[in-house]
Amino acid sequence: MSSENLFELNNVAKRFTKGKETISIFEGLNMHIKKGDFMAIMGPSGSGKTTLLNLLGGVDQPTSGEITFAGQRIDNLSESKLAKWRANNIGFIFQFYNLMPMLNAAKNVELPLLLTNLSSSERKKQVATALQLVGLSDRAKHMPSEMSGGQQQRVAIARAVVSDPTFLLCDEPTGDLDRQTADEILEMLQLLNRQFGKTIVMVTHDPSAAKFASHTVHLNKGKFVKAEELMA
Amino acid sequence: MKDFYLIYKNLTRKKMRLFLTTFAIFIAFLIFGAVMTLRSALNAGVEMSADNRLVVVHKTSFTNPLPYAYVNKVKTLDGVKDVTHANWFGGYYQEPRNQVVTLAVDPETYMTVYPELVVEPAQLATWFATQSGILVGERLAKANNWQVGDQIALSSNIFSRKTGGQTWDFTVSGIFKGNEAKVDTGYVLIHYKYFNETQSWGGDSVGWLILTTTDAALNEQVASQIDTNFANSNNETDTSTEQAFNKAFIEQIGNIGLIIFGVVFMAFFTILIVVGNTMVLAIRERTNEIAVLKTLGFESKRIFKMVLAESCLLAFLGGLLGLGAAYVIVTGAAEQMARFLPNLVLDENIVLQALGYMLLLGLVTGMAPAIAALRLNIVTAFSRG
Ligand SMILES: Nc1ncnc2c1ncn2[C@@H]1O[C@H](COP(=O)(O)OP(=O)(O)O)[C@@H](O)[C@H]1O
Numbered sequence: 007m008s009s010e011n012l013f014e015l016n017n018v019a020k021r022f023t024k025g026k027e028t029i030s031i032f033e034g035l036n037m038h039i040k041k042g043d044f045m046a047i048m049g050p051s052g053s054g055k056t057t058l059l060n061l062l063g064g065v066d067q068p069t070s071g072e073i074t075f076a077g078q079r080i081d082n083l084s085e086s087k088l089a090k091w092r093a094n095n096i097g098f099i100f101q102f103y104n105l106m107p108m109l110n111a112a113k114n115v116e117l118p119l120l121l122t123n124l125s126s127s128e129r130k131k132q133v134a135t136a137l138q139l140v141g142l143s144d145r146a147k148h149m150p151s152e153m154s155g156g157q158q159q160r161v162a163i164a165r166a167v168v169s170d171p172t173f174l175l176c177d178e179p180t181g182d183l184d185r186q187t188a189d190e191i192l193e194m195l196q197l198l199n200r201q202f203g204k205t206i207v208m209v210t211h212d213p214s215a216a217k218f219a220s221h222t223v224h225l226n227k228g229k230f231v232k233a234e235e236l237m238a
Numbered sequence: 239m240k241d242f243y244l245i246y247k248n249l250t251r252k253k254m255r256l257f258l259t260t261f262a263i264f265i266a267f268l269i270f271g272a273v274m275t276l277r278s279a280l281n282a283g284v285e286m287s288a289d290n291r292l293v294v295v296h297k298t299s300f301t302n303p304l305p306y307a308y309v310n311k312v313k314t315l316d317g318v319k320d321v322t323h324a325n326w327f328g329g330y331y332q333e334p335r336n337q338v339v340t341l342a343v344d345p346e347t348y349m350t351v352y353p354e355l356v357v358e359p360a361q362l363a364t365w366f367a368t369q370s371g372i373l374v375g376e377r378l379a380k381a382n383n384w385q386v387g388d389q390i391a392l393s394s395n396i397f398s399r400k401t402g403g404q405t406w407d408f409t410v411s412g413i414f415k416g417n418e419a420k421v422d423t424g425y426v427l428i429h430y431k432y433f434n435e436t437q438s439w440g441g442d443s444v445g446w447l448i449l450t451t452t453d454a455a456l457n458e459q460v461a462s463q464i465d466t467n468f469a470n471s472n473n474e475t476d477t478s479t480e481q482a483f484n485k486a487f488i489e490q491i492g493n494i495g496l497i498i499f500g501v502v503f504m505a506f507f508t509i510l511i512v513v514g515n516t517m518v519l520a521i522r523e524r525t526n527e528i529a530v531l532k533t534l535g536f537e538s539k540r541i542f543k544m545v546l547a548e549s550c551l552l553a554f555l556g557g558l559l560g561l562g563a564a565y566v567i568v569t570g571a572a573e574q575m576a577r578f579l580p581n582l583v584l585d586e587n588i589v590l591q592a593l594g595y596m597l598l599l600g601l602v603t604g605m606a607p608a609i610a611a612l613r614l615n616i617v618t619a620f621s622r623g
Pocket residue numbers: 022023024029031049050051052053054055056057058617618621
């Protein structure tokens with residue numbers, strides 16, 4: 007195992023059982039993600055991109071195989087240990103922002119900090135820093151419904167980075183945004199990767215979004231393929 | 239409790255829904271507080287009645303007076319131990335809305351017939367010796383902050399003084415307590431003689447007689463003996479044991495009580511369904527949000543607790559408001575009903591019971607959605623949304 011690898015997947019299988027039917031998404035999947043990487047994952051819908059992110063994020067567990075993060079296995083952790091692990095290590099960014107509608111921007115960003123031992127004033131300070139980072143200091147008191155999609159996604163990014171995780175997982179973060187707003191979001195992710203050393207894995211449909219990443223992998227029917235194979 | 243803000247925001251996110259569910263719970267506990275108070279007031283009378291005490295009232299109505307001469311006549315009958323009497327004074331303090339239950343009694347015999355009333359011997363002696371002296375029940379004295387030696391003017395809304403006016407001046411000779419907590423001490427005793435000589439209606443009449451029998455086994459016999467004795471007179475009597483007297487009075491209300499009790503039960507049941515259902519819907523609407531919280535690292539049991547806390551908060555919000563309203567209503571009614579229901583108090587017992595039911599309501603209505611939230615699987619929740 008290389009110490010540079012943040013994530014390693016060894017011989018991972020993932021199957022879903024629905025009644026008598028078993029759907030196999032991955033069989034013998036191997037991959038590794040280097041520290042400081044900004045990886046884009048592309049592929050047709052249904053190819054297993056979200057399932058892969060769920061496995062990386064410790065939201066779902068593999069049917070078999072090993073997943074290690076910073077040298078530690080996460081595939082066999084209990085639900086409660088996984089929750090703690092997610093809170094400590096992973097920032098999540100979703101396609102539809104997934105902000106709490108009854109909380110203002112600052113309170114949304116504060117959510118992950120409720121899982122830490124920080125005092126109220128320390129939390130406020132970190133929230134302010136995160137909002138400043140995404141350029142929304144003046145919107146702290148705004149409700150999600152009062153913000154544009156791009157602004158909401160920036161709040162979501164602030165929420166993802168507020169507790170300073172090493173790893174960011176983004177599932178089609180620009181899928182719901184227009185070109186210009188999407189580019190702003192992607193630039194922000196790039197900044198987080200380059201200036202703040204965040205390791206990022208981003209799923210996207212959009213080839214021009216993938217260009218912001220340092221490299222792109224293609225997934226098809228649960229297997230990594232070369233881009234040319236996908237086109238064919 | 240870092241999550242309180244989140245719980246609070248979830249509870250208050252839909253104002254109309256919050257209002258309606260709170261209102262439903264409010265009504266349930268308003269009814270609960272009022273009915274339980276009524277019930278305990280009714281029961282207190284029966285529980286406290288001595289088993290060898292008889293009450294003699296006018297046959298036509300217990301509000302009609304009896305001739306004073308009956309006291310001595312009853313005394314001579316077989317099986318009668320002690321006899322005393324009482325008159326309804328209809329008192330209030332300063333304003334008619336400050337009702338003070340006041341009975342004009344013969345001090346010595348009254349205290350003999352009611353041994354459960356306890357007074358310091360020195361105070362008792364002073365009262366016996368002071369015509370305008372009064373004995374004040376502890377509960378009433380506390381409520382009005384009356385002390386021994388205080389000058390208190392009580393007015394009657396029935397009687398007038400020979401010298402004019404309806405207000406009598408009294409001195410507090412003593413304070414009586416009950417030998418048990420249940421004994422009602424919410425009234426005042428004044429001298430019958432003083433009352434009778436100063437009131438303008440004239441006529442030596444008493445409101446009702448109270449007597450003790452030498453043996454509780456003789457109750458029925460003594461009662462029929464008294465009623466037979468006064469049969470065919472101008473003032474026929476109706477004698478019953480104190481217990482039966484209180485029970486008869488209660489039974490008139492009792493049937494209503496049963497209906498009310500049914501209503502309370504139905505109200506609670508309905509509210510349980512309504513609030514429970516609302517909670518289920520409220521949490522189902524938040525499937526996606528709960529999945530997000532779990533993804534961020536909130537543990538399932540923490541979310542379980544948050545949902546339960548929310549439903550309990552709702553139950554206590556509506557419940558405490560309802561109980562508060564019941565308290566206001568009961569306190570208001572107590573003044574009006576003091577004569578019939580001296581124990582109309584929403585006491586700690588009822589409050590504790592109500593708090594217990596609020597907690598129960600919160601837990602029961604929150605349990606199903608809390609378990610749903612606990613079990614919610616992030617992956618399936620997101621793929622469903
Ligand atoms: N919880 C699940 N139960 C059953 N099948 C699932 C579940 N989640 C995903 N799938 C299936 O797995 C396949 C891959 O899904 P997904 O990872 O969401 O693909 P993508 O994100 O690339 O569109 C799809 O065929 C989908 O129907």
